[in-house]
Amino acid sequence: MKLKWKITxxxxxxxxxxFLIGTWIIISMSLSNGTKQAQNLxxxxxxxxxxxxxxxFSTAKSVALSASQLQGVKDMEWQRxxxxxxxxxxxxxxxxxxxxxxxxxxxxxxxxxxxxxQGGRRTANDADPNAAPIVLTDRDYFIELVTNNTxxxxxxxxxxxxxxxxxxxxxxxxxxxxxxxxxxxGIVNVTQTAIELQxxxxxxxxxxxxxxxxxxHLLMISSAGQVVSHLMYDETNKxxxxxxxxxxxxxxxxxxxxATIEAFSTLDKTKTSMISFEKDGKxxxxxxxIIDGTPFTLYLLVPQDYLLASTNAxxxxxxxxTVAVALILFVSIFILSSIISRPLVxxxxxLNDIAKGGGDxxxxxxxxxxxEIANTGKSFNKFMDTLHGMIQKVSTSSNSMxxxxxxxxxxxxxxxxxxxxxxxxxSDMNAAVExxxxxVTETSATITEITKNxxxxxxxxxxxxxxxxxxxxxxxxxxxxxxxxSSNLTKASDNFDNLRNASSSGKSSISNVQxxxxxxxxxxxxxxxxxxxxxxxxxxxxxxxxxxxxEAAHAGEIGKGFSVVADEIRKLxxxxxxxxxxxxAELNGAVSSIQDIVKATSEADKSFDEVVSQIDSITGxxxxxxxxxxxxxxxxxxxxxxxxxxxxxxxxxxxGSMEMNSGTKTILNEMERLANISRQVADKSSAIxxxxxxxxxxxxxxxxxxxxxxxxxxxxxxxxxxxKL
Numbered sequence: 001m002k003l004k005w006k007i008t009x010x011x012x013x014x015x016x017x018x019f020l021i022g023t024w025i026i027i028s029m030s031l032s033n034g035t036k037q038a039q040n041l042x043x044x045x046x047x048x049x050x051x052x053x054x055x056x057f058s059t060a061k062s063v064a065l066s067a068s069q070l071q072g073v074k075d076m077e078w079q080r081x082x083x084x085x086x087x088x089x090x091x092x093x094x095x096x097x098x099x100x101x102x103x104x105x106x107x108x109x110x111x112x113x114x115x116x117x118q119g120g121r122r123t124a125n126d127a128d129p130n131a132a133p134i135v136l137t138d139r140d141y142f143i144e145l146v147t148n149n150t151x152x153x154x155x156x157x158x159x160x161x162x163x164x165x166x167x168x169x170x171x172x173x174x175x176x177x178x179x180x181x182x183x184x185x186g187i188v189n190v191t192q193t194a195i196e197l198q199x200x201x202x203x204x205x206x207x208x209x210x211x212x213x214x215x216x217h218l219l220m221i222s223s224a225g226q227v228v229s230h231l232m233y234d235e236t237n238k239x240x241x242x243x244x245x246x247x248x249x250x251x252x253x254x255x256x257x258x259a260t261i262e263a264f265s266t267l268d269k270t271k272t273s274m275i276s277f278e279k280d281g282k283x284x285x286x287x288x289x290i291i292d293g294t295p296f297t298l299y300l301l302v303p304q305d306y307l308l309a310s311t312n313a314x315x316x317x318x319x320x321x322t323v324a325v326a327l328i329l330f331v332s333i334f335i336l337s338s339i340i341s342r343p344l345v346x347x348x349x350x351l352n353d354i355a356k357g358g359g360d361x362x363x364x365x366x367x368x369x370x371x372e373i374a375n376t377g378k379s380f381n382k383f384m385d386t387l388h389g390m391i392q393k394v395s396t397s398s399n400s401m402x403x404x405x406x407x408x409x410x411x412x413x414x415x416x417x418x419x420x421x422x423x424x425x426x427s428d429m430n431a432a433v434e435x436x437x438x439x440v441t442e443t444s445a446t447i448t449e450i451t452k453n454x455x456x457x458x459x460x461x462x463x464x465x466x467x468x469x470x471x472x473x474x475x476x477x478x479x480x481x482x483x484x485x486s487s488n489l490t491k492a493s494d495n496f497d498n499l500r501n502a503s504s505s506g507k508s509s510i511s512n513v514q515x516x517x518x519x520x521x522x523x524x525x526x527x528x529x530x531x532x533x534x535x536x537x538x539x540x541x542x543x544x545x546x547x548x549x550x551e552a553a554h555a556g557e558i559g560k561g562f563s564v565v566a567d568e569i570r571k572l573x574x575x576x577x578x579x580x581x582x583x584x585a586e587l588n589g590a591v592s593s594i595q596d597i598v599k600a601t602s603e604a605d606k607s608f609d610e611v612v613s614q615i616d617s618i619t620g621x622x623x624x625x626x627x628x629x630x631x632x633x634x635x636x637x638x639x640x641x642x643x644x645x646x647x648x649x650x651x652x653x654x655x656g657s658m659e660m661n662s663g664t665k666t667i668l669n670e671m672e673r674l675a676n677i678s679r680q681v682a683d684k685s686s687a688i689x690x691x692x693x694x695x696x697x698x699x700x701x702x703x704x705x706x707x708x709x710x711x712x713x714x715x716x717x718x719x720x721x722x723x724k725l
Contacts, residue, residue: 035308037307038274038285038302038304038307038308039273039274039285039287041211041307042274042285042287042300042302042307043273043274043287043289045211045212045300046218046287046288046289046298046300047289048204049201049204049205049218049289049298049300050289050290050291050298052200052203052204053197053200053201053204053220053291053294053296053298054291054292054293054294056094056192056196056197056200057158057172057174057192057291057293057294058293059092059094059095060092060094060095060158060174060190060192061156061158061174061176061190061293063088063092063095063098063174063190064098064156064174064175064176064188064189064190065154065156065176066088067081067084067085067088067098067176067188067190068154068176068177068178068179068187068188070084072084073100073178073186073188074178074179074180074185075180076100076102076178076185076186078100078108078119078120078121079120081100082108082110082120085098085100085110086110088190089110093196094192094196094199094200095190095191095192095196096171096191096192096193096195096196097109097110097111097190097191098110098188098189098190098191099188099189099191100178100186100187100188100189101136101142101186101187101189102185102186103146103184103185103186104135104137105135105136105137105138105142106121106122106133106134106135107121107122107134107135107136107189108120108121108122109122112126113126114126115127115128115129115131115133117129117130118131118133121133121134122134136187139159140157140159141157141159141173141175141187141189142175142187144157145157145175145176145177145184145187146177146184146185146186146187149177149184151182152179152181152182152183152184153177153179153184154176154177154179155176155177156174156175156176156177156293157174157175157176158172158173158174158175158293158294158295158296159172159173159174159175159295160172160222160223160224160226160228160295161194161222161226161228161250163248163250167248168248169193169194169195169248170193170194170228170245170248171191171192171193171194172191172192172193172194172197173189173190173191173192174189174190174192175187175188175189175190176188194245194246197229197245198242198245198246201229201231201242201245205218205231205240208231208240209233209239209240212302212306212307213302213303213306214233215233215282215302215303215306216233216300216301216302216303216306217230217231217232217299217300217301218230218231218232218298218299218300218301219231219298219299219301220291220296220297220298220299221253221264221296221297221299222295222296223295223296223297224295225252225253225254226250226251226252226253227244227251227252227253227255227256228244228245228296229242229244229245230242230243230244230245230251257279257280259277259278259279259280260277260279260301262277263275263277263279263284263286263301264286264299267286267287267288267299268288273287273288274286274287276304279301282303282305283303283304283305284301284302284303284304285301285302285303285304285307286299286300286301287299287300288300483633486626486630486633490626493619493622493623493626497619500615500616500619505554548563549563549567558607
């Protein structure tokens with residue numbers, strides 16, 4: 001950039017900067033004041049409208065509260081209080097209708113006679129005596145003032161806008177609880193229609209267009225999200241009107257412009273009284289006003305450009321002024337800088353001539369005048385004289401440096417070769433050390449693995465020793481059990497011998513009994529022939545029966561039947577004297593019984609033979625088991641002796657493995673020490689290699705710098721040769 005333009009730019013910036021700062025301060029203050037004024041205007045206006053609407057509903061609440069204090073209302077005597085309600089309506093133009101509801105929700109209205117058959121209360125069809133009554137127990141205001149008012153507090157409630165069935169006008173009800181003896185017994189309702197609200201609303205916003213122009217909006221929204229009122233400009237009729245309030249249709253807040261809905265949410269969440277937002281490419285200010293004692297909130301939306309029109313005019317004026325001042329300053333400063341820079345331009349041309357003259361240091365600038373620029377020319381001529389002497393000295397020194405550079409280049413080449421040889425030797429040594437270190441590391445790892453295996457083997461040997469000890473104990477227990485079994489078998493064998501002897505004795509007794517029975521049969525036959533000696537035979541039979549009973553007792557279970565027969569024979573013998581007449585029949589029976597006894601004794605004899613045979617078999621088995629147990633006992637003793645030998649060998653192996661483990665640990669420690677030494681040697685050799693490489697790099701750098709120095713000296717000689725000295 002030329003000096004003239006530099007002077008122009010610097011001067012223009014210096015002159016404009018304070019002006020621009022001042023202008024910016026003015027604009028900022030104007031915007032701030034404009035925004036504050038807009039905020040105050042919106043807050044004041046929405047507050048005034050909100051107070052007016054609040055007063056509208058306060059009138060209805062006051063009427064409801066006053067009516068709820070009437071004794072006739074507390075007693076729920078409709079005919080007594082209906083005239084009072086009519087008086088309230090006539091005295092308050094904003095009230096459309098009043099009604100009274102008892103604790104059951106049955107309602108009586110001031111503008112209707114109701115159902116005469118039901119005392120004047122409203123029904124679904126007042127002309128039908130049996131029509132169902134209208135009940136308000138499900139209404140929100142009834143639930144709030146009666147159902148949930150368990151403490152009997154004096155409360156009021158304002159409902160959302162609604163439209164009665166069959167009507168086309170929106171209604172809003174202000175209710176008051178009727179309290180008697182500390183209990184809510186009903187409610188008084190004051191109904192206001194959209195007509196009364198519209199009348200009040202119109203008077204409050206009569207200057208809306210004058211204050212905010214034709215693009216503003218005023219909305220009243222309930223807590224349930226219903227747009228009750230929306231005042232906006234009608235382009236057709238060129239006037240503000242509220243079609244929402246006049247209509248029986250309900251408008252949900254979610255049907256509005258999304259940007260407006262988002263602004264509602266933002267304003268409700270923030271603590272500020274006004275926010276700025278953009279809708280359809282146009283920026284708006286929004287403020288809200290909560291209507292006390294009601295579920296309604298006012299939202300006022302006004303375009304920013306309308307509210308800040310005066311501020312925007314100030315901004316435009318400031319911008320035009322700034323541009324005009326900048327143009328005037330630019331022209332003035334440009335002319336002044338041209339006058340100042342003219343001598344410097346002449347000096348510049350002279351320097352260009354010197355530069356194009358082949359480096360003629362004897363040339364000088366023609367100087368005229370006595371100002372700062374002339375002094376600059378004189379100083380430049382002195383500089384040229386000084387430069388002439390310096391170039392002469394540089395030329396002489398460069399010749400000497402050229403000779404030194406040649407010598408330095410030769411020496412650096414020789415040193416570089418020697419250092420390269422050292423680096424190669426160190427690299428070979430480092431590789432050998434690394435190989436040795438790797439071998440040591442591998443050997444150490446192998447010894448470590450051997451140590452682990454020995455430790456594992458030691459553990460297994462310990463486990464084996466424990467197992468052998470447990471096996472020895474088990475075998476000893478088994479030997480004891482075998483000895484016990486052998487002893488029991490011996491006892492069992494003796495018992496079976498005794499049983500066999502007893503069986504043989506029983507068999508012998510059975511044979512004797514059989515002989516006796518045969519004799520008895522023979523004698524019975526003689527008795528048939530010798531009835532005269534019956535008493536003697538009976539006595540002998542009695543004695544024989546007693547002997548038979550004794551032998552039957554010896555025979556055990558087998559002799560029970562014989563014992564019974566013997567007992568019968570004894571009885572027959574005892575009774576034979578008194579029953580001689582029936583002896584023949586009795587003897588025949590006795591003969592038959594004796595024959596049965598003969599058969600039974602024969603069977604018993606066979607059974608005793610079978611018992612003896614089984615006893616002999618069992619005795620043989622016991623002897624074989626006893627022999628096997630004896631052999632098993634001898635084998636167990638041999639196993640126990642072998643386990644003792646295994647235990648001794650295991651202890652010896654364990655001691656040997658522990659000694660091997662100790663030795664391998666010593667070897668491992670030595671290998672680790674050797675590995676550390678190898679690593680130290682490798683580290684030292686690596687450090688030496690690094691140092692040698694650094695020396696080699698330094699020598700190479702010196703050689704390179706020597707070459708550069710040589711070239712630079714040549715260049716310097718070439719440059720100094722170009723100057724005319």
